[in-house]
Amino acid sequence: MQPQNGIPIDYYIWLAAALFTIGVLGVLYRRNAIIIFMCIELMLNAVNVLLVAFSTYLNDAAGQVFVFFIMAVAAAEVAVGLAILIMMYRNTKTTDINILNRLKW
């Protein structure tokens, strides 16, 4: 299959999968909440790449429109997230989070 730009579609799938996995790795690997947010942005961008690639290949604009909405959602999430982060920093003077630390069985 040779689409108009000559790049096979599965290359984009690999790229998106790689970026998504790096995002997941970052979320699990780091403890700094700001970096974790950035990694979530990375994951969302992996999704966007996939959607845009398939929207072009399937010739369906709905995929690209969905990407707009994802961008809006990402912006909204970051705004609230950073506000919570600042609030947390005010209370505890750190941005260190350990998602599992208070998990009592």
Place this chain on the structure above:
Amino acid sequence: MTLNLFYFLSFLAVLSALMVVFSKNPVYSVLYLIITFFTIAGHYILLDAQFLAVVHVIVYAGAIMVLFLYVIMLLNLNRESEPHKSNILKFAAVICAGLLLVVLVGSLKGTEAIVQQSGKAGIGYVKTLGEVMFKEFLLPFEITSILLLAAMVGAVMLGKSEKTNDTI
């Protein structure tokens, strides 16, 4: 030619994405993430989605990353403030991500046969996108405004300091 460009952009994207995760200093992470976003914008252009590429640069590199940088400056985060995480947890994180990658690679193999492609180009232009967005997807567009309202109310409410003499 385009294929080489694709390889170059992908390599840069993956490399800088890895650097986002592994840099010690949050400011460097932000800068690497901006590089990743620019390479992704390059991919959009390769995919014939020019308008989206522009919006992507404006929204991500222009707005979201500036917000990140601003917060990092505000909280004065640097190398020393990075908390230590135990090696076992780091190891577990790498294993989990590796497993996910294996699962993804395993399940996504052989996609090429599935997708049927039709020839016509040009859906990435403002005209086409605008028509779809403001006809078919008008309602979600309105819902997005509600989403932004909720985010705005929440962010203002949470970000405002309780007393005026607070340090931040």
Place this chain on the structure above:
Amino acid sequence: MNRSDLYSLTPLLILSSAAILNFFSISIKRNHKVIFAITVLSLIGDFIFLTSYSLYHQQHIDPLLVVDGFGIFNIGLILLTTLVVALMSYAYFEQREERKEEYYILLILAALGACIMVISKHFVSFFLGLEVLSVSLYSLIAYLRTRERSDEAGIKYLILAAFSSAFLLFGMSLIYATTGKMDFGGIGYYLTTTQDIPLIMMAGLGMLIVGAGFKLGVVPFHMWTPDVYEGAPTPVTAFIATVSKGGMIALLVRFFNAINGYQYESFTNLFTVLSIASMFVGNILALRQTNLKRILAYSSISHIGYLLVAFLSGGSMGAQATTFYLVAYFITTLGAFGIIATLSDQHRDAELIDDYRGLLWRRPLTAVAFSAMLLSLAGIPLTAGFIAKFYVITAGIGTQHWLLVFCLVVNSVIGLYYYIKIIAVMFDQKLQIKSAKELHPLVYVISSVTIAVLAVFLFWLGVSPEGMLSLIDDVI
């Protein structure tokens, strides 16, 4: 968009106008009473408007939304739940110093998001509704900014919810990649015309389930539930436990009916594992807790497990059992958290079991109502919880899910232990001196009446469920 579309969307429009109205009202003058009145009146008005629809109303707003009987029923459920949450919030927030007014805007917007979710039949509207709900919830959870655990709960929910949204989106994009469609009908059509489903589609559906599982808090994606339940203000906890999870269940029912997901062995097996794990982990972990909010959190995990049994039965029987279980679970959970909210004082929530020692002798009526709620959660006869569980078991047996039904029965017995333990503590004679600053008694009237009404509903559904059952029968 034409006039009949607009007519079908009026409940959503009323909600958003209520939020805007609150917004302006705050900008003129901050007054808790006024905001509260606007919120409650608009929710009641919205519900009354909703009752004007016929149950067989069907309006497709292509390609995004479908306003049908099931959707209207769920919107009504969400509106009533939000109303109850708002009613119990008044006394809870009145005794706190923080600014209280924005809370109601966020609450209305969260309800709006859930309403969009339950009537959506397209990935875009599903995702946006879910995000409107989640973004409002982030702020609601972290609302009491000075309390030590609220920021932790807020950030934990934020990160895990955003993380799971990314999984959800990746799943959606993989499904879009294979089918080229984003509406549920189109995906269902693709699945009926394809002989063997490609692996990539399976991966997409799997990631969709991971994302949805996070929001529902099923094991193994349950880690956030206890911490968030504990850290969030009690009315918000009630909202998360009911509207947020119920909306997701309603959406899953719609999605799985549209794509006819029950015919695929791999999905039913996956859900069976999730359901059994949730039941056992939730109930066993609840045994060791001393914090009531955490107990209810773990109990909600196991209840989602029970719900999945009904969900797995599929067909109209499964959908009926799911919906009835949701109604009973909503009433019970709201009642339980409502009582925790009423007993909370200015500084902390009444969340430790010790706070309830001898409650029967101090506040007999509250203790009786609370016991009723707990017994309903445990599924004791005469309560709504019993009938709901009965229907779930009937649905499970009807479709020969013997293993699931067996696990459900075993878990009901385990669950009984910790519910009874709380009731036993309330009967304890040891008196405790309580020196909380009491507000004007009128403030508590609203909460008390709300709880009394919930208790009446609980018994009414437990004794004569026919009315509700025929209503549910009509909408499905």
